[in-house]
Amino acid sequence: MTLLLGVDNGGTRVKLLLARDAGGRLEHVRTADAPTPRGIGAMDELAAITRGFLGDDRADAFGITVAGIFDEASGAVVTSANMRWLEGLAPARELSDRLGIPGVVVQDGVATAIAEAVLGAGRGADDVFVLALGTGIAGAHVVDGAVRKGAHGGAGEIGHIATGRGEKCTCGQSGCLESLLGGTRLGARWDRARGVHAQSTAVDVVHGAERGDESARAVLDEATSALANGLLSVMAMIDPGVIVIGGGLSNSPEWIIDPAVDKARRQATFHAIPPIVRAELGSWAGAWGAVLAAEQRVGDALRLEHT
């Protein structure tokens, strides 16, 4: 029996997940949610948390997510906006040295997308586009369990297709999907529409719309149209077998997501409309993706031993 450990090392919590490979099927063993260690000695603290979680079980391999960009060859973190203390460290090697088991690092968005595609809402399909609607808008095209990264690791940026019109985006372009649909932008747009300085969140806008606030509804309507266009663009450019929509906004699908899917279906002309489904793994997607990365690591090691 192969035991696999997923460590989702987020900005505020560490999610730990132990899974068992039961004849090609991954089964959940147990999970834990812990604060994220910071600063000097963070890797020691992370190793202690992980050791406590494992107890007497010995994992065969682990995967650890990183919220940022890492160097493929060395596994060292290049930039992590929310976890600066990680920069320059190779988290998989550090944790591997301390736990005495092999590990692999995986980018958190990649982990989430692969998990949803393989184990979550996309399971059974071999060609899945995963959209994450959060503070930013992320996309990942997962084919046969692997993310298509492009020639420089930048593919899938559906949030930043260039239209050259409309609002200035944080990326510097104008009219990006994210400038109308990104969580932070929804709040800012509502505040601007009302002429207040409230630093509203996307959840505030949804609550406003639920209370019948017209300006909140207008902001959500524009976001709905933007998402409908994004879905149509994914169909035109990628033509996936399934589209999975996750992220914070998917918790209130009656605003934005459900009407956007309806709108995209109505506006589609030449497009092949695939099933468009909501993500299923919620906040545990990253940990499951880390488990999948660990599973791959074990498989690769076995292959190496046999050559």
Place this chain on the structure above:
Amino acid sequence: MTLLLGVDNGGTRVKLLLARDAGGRLEHVRTADAPTPRGIGAMDELAAITRGFLGDDRADAFGITVAGIFDEASGAVVTSANMRWLEGLAPARELSDRLGIPGVVVQDGVATAIAEAVLGAGRGADDVFVLALGTGIAGAHVVDGAVRKGAHGGAGEIGHIATGRGEKCTCGQSGCLESLLGGTRLGARWDRARGVHAQSTAVDVVHGAERGDESARAVLDEATSALANGLLSVMAMIDPGVIVIGGGLSNSPEWIIDPAVDKARRQATFHAIPPIVRAELGSWAGAWGAVLAAEQRVGDALRLEHT
């Protein structure tokens, strides 16, 4: 020595190309340009043209392009807007029966894209996005010599990314790249701007701009901005190693293409900017793509014999 025949069966001309596989490198042997047969007996006439072209040489396999959609399993043409007489026929099988050599059918846009990626401007790169700027705007992502077709064969439609603004497109959406950049639309937009009914072509608009016509220049400027946005969107979504630009508009690159590439470079923010180069094979790209399809057919047959 393997001899491979490419038949590019276009709407007005048949292009024939005989190539030799010289140790993994394709060498051009000879070419011919003939009128396209039509109507009843077209396949007989096409076979006669091809036989005359081959003379005493015996090709080991051929590829034939089809301008339209064909059924993958049977090779039968489903729709061909410009060659209705082909519909219901399986052109590779028909020609194979008459010539006595194995053949394979390939969609003309796919053939052109693969040829440019493998033998033309993209050679040496394994991840190439090919844009064809003609009457319509076509795109194809070629990875390791194969087009990524998507789950329903529709991927790469960069001409129809949805912005939901601007001009109505022939596809039924609004604000598509093609509605500002497609060859037919350029002429129509110029005629409308001048208030004339002239059925101008894209070449007419370019000539107008060269003569200093302000309205022609304005139409080309809008197309330039649209293409710059298209290039940025390809970088964001696909992140290719090389972008190749071909099609009729690439014959006058000083209008639209060169300024659009400059503009995209200036507007790029987070994007990895790949080399952006002009197509090299011109009107023979389709025939070369058919040769590549034939080569694959021979390779597949050899593999089958050895299993």
